Amino acid sequence: MHEMGIALQVIDIATAAIPPEMRGCRVERVNLRIGKLSAVVVDSLNFCLEIATRDTPLAEAVFSIEEIPVVAQCRECGHEWQVARAVFKCPECGSGNLEMISGRELDVVSIDIEEQFGSQAQNQ
Amino acid sequence: MEVKVVRNVLDVNAKMAAENRRFFAENGIFVLNVMSSPGSGKTTILEKTLTRIMPEIQSAVIVGDICTTNDADRLSISGAPVVQINTDEFGGDCHLAAHVIENAARQIDLAGLDLLIVENVGNLVCPAEFDIGEDARVVVLSVAEGEDKSVKYPLMFRECQACLLNKTDLLPYLDYDLEKARQYIDQVHPGMSVFETSAKTGEGLDSWISWIRERVAEKAGLQQQA
Ligand SMILES: Nc1nc2c(ncn2[C@@H]2O[C@H](COP(=O)(O)OP(=O)(O)OP(=O)(O)O)[C@@H](O)[C@H]2O)c(=O)[nH]1
Numbered sequence: 001m002h003e004m005g006i007a008l009q010v011i012d013i014a015t016a017a018i019p020p021e022m023r024g025c026r027v028e029r030v031n032l033r034i035g036k037l038s039a040v041v042v043d044s045l046n047f048c049l050e051i052a053t054r055d056t057p058l059a060e061a062v063f064s065i066e067e068i069p070v071v072a073q074c075r076e077c078g079h080e081w082q083v084a085r086a087v088f089k090c091p092e093c094g095s096g097n098l099e100m101i102s103g104r105e106l107d108v109v110s111i112d113i114e115e116q117f118g119s120q121a122q123n124q
Numbered sequence: 125m126e127v128k129v130v131r132n133v134l135d136v137n138a139k140m141a142a143e144n145r146r147f148f149a150e151n152g153i154f155v156l157n158v159m160s161s162p163g164s165g166k167t168t169i170l171e172k173t174l175t176r177i178m179p180e181i182q183s184a185v186i187v188g189d190i191c192t193t194n195d196a197d198r199l200s201i202s203g204a205p206v207v208q209i210n211t212d213e214f215g216g217d218c219h220l221a222a223h224v225i226e227n228a229a230r231q232i233d234l235a236g237l238d239l240l241i242v243e244n245v246g247n248l249v250c251p252a253e254f255d256i257g258e259d260a261r262v263v264v265l266s267v268a269e270g271e272d273k274s275v276k277y278p279l280m281f282r283e284c285q286a287c288l289l290n291k292t293d294l295l296p297y298l299d300y301d302l303e304k305a306r307q308y309i310d311q312v313h314p315g316m317s318v319f320e321t322s323a324k325t326g327e328g329l330d331s332w333i334s335w336i337r338e339r340v341a342e343k344a345g346l347q348q349q350a
């Protein structure tokens with residue numbers, strides 16, 4: 001439900017990451033990492049991104065979202081596994097004393113910027 | 125050209141939350157974030173809780189709703205200062221963010237305050253994602269909502285230290301399996317504290333109130349040591 005807020009934040013972060021000398025270039029791709037345990041619905045995020053990027057350098061960008069599985073490690077026996085069906089108990093020893101390895105990500109990993117502008121300048 | 129970024133989308137909120145946490149710690153205030161789906165009984169539980177712990181534990185409340193000041197009016201009767209946040213001014217947000225708490229806390233006289241309770245916007249999904257600088261998080265689940273909410277909304281139940289199973293006075297009228305609900309909660313968050321309460325009759329509120337008392341005392345003790 002707060003996907004629009006997340007989308008605006010993604011756009012802020014991605015726009016700020018454009019190096020000053022490449023201002024005005026189009027961003028072709030934004031690579032995101034979203035954990036399966038995070039409270040974000042990927043479809044609604046995509047929808048919000050499409051609307052919110054209009055008239056920004058990200059207007060034509062493809063948002064590539066890598067969904068990260070929920071992985072836990074048992075603090076008692078060290079066993080590491082992928083959590084399924086919301087069972088947060090070690091399948092080896094039954095302990096609930098876990099370290100969460102992944103699943104909460106909500107990261108902008110990188111952006112791809114078109115080089116046309118720069119290379120054109122070089123060709124001339 | 126690829127530009128590496130690697131930034132968490134919520135890092136601005138996380139930074140603000142850390143500042144709130146430091147500020148509340150300096151003042152020895154225990155901050156409790158109370159969350160649930162709409163209508164599970166957060167305000168009713170807090171009304172009952174406040175009348176039992178005030179004035180011994182000096183408390184204040186920040187309450188978030190999309191619209192209306194109904195909850196603030198109800199909570200004010202206890203004598204605790206209450207700040208109502210209406211998120212429709214912030215685009216109808218489904219949660220309270222750290223900067224909203226920081227703003228609201230400015231409106232409260234914090235001198236001598238022991239406990240700050242935040243009643244979050246009714247929503248079982250989004251508030252779990254947003255750190256506000258609290259010390260503990262609790263989720264209220266009414267028995268009328270079904271046994272399996274914890275497995276359907278695992279993030280909320282992972283993020284909270286305690287769960288209140290509320291409206292137990294309705295159990296005679298429902299096909300609700302309390303044991304099953306407890307099993308699901310234990311599967312999602314082994315060792316989570318679970319309190320069976322009826323905010324209507326007051327049943328079960330004693331152990332919940334003891335839970336708060338212990339934590340408020342601990343926080344005040346930590347501040348005296350510092
Ligand atoms: N029978 C019964 N009704 C309850 C109990 N607790 C709350 N209610 C009723 O449930 C309704 C919703 O309670 P609230 O306390 O307003 O719930 P809330 O979680 O604060 O709701 P929002 O802030 O709108 O999300 C009210 O009509 C309450 O009187 C309970 O223990 N038993």
Ligand SMILES: [Mg+2]
Nearest residue numbers: 166167195243
């Ligand atoms: Mg309420």
Ligand SMILES: [Zn+2]
Nearest residue numbers: 074077090093
């Ligand atoms: Zn184990």
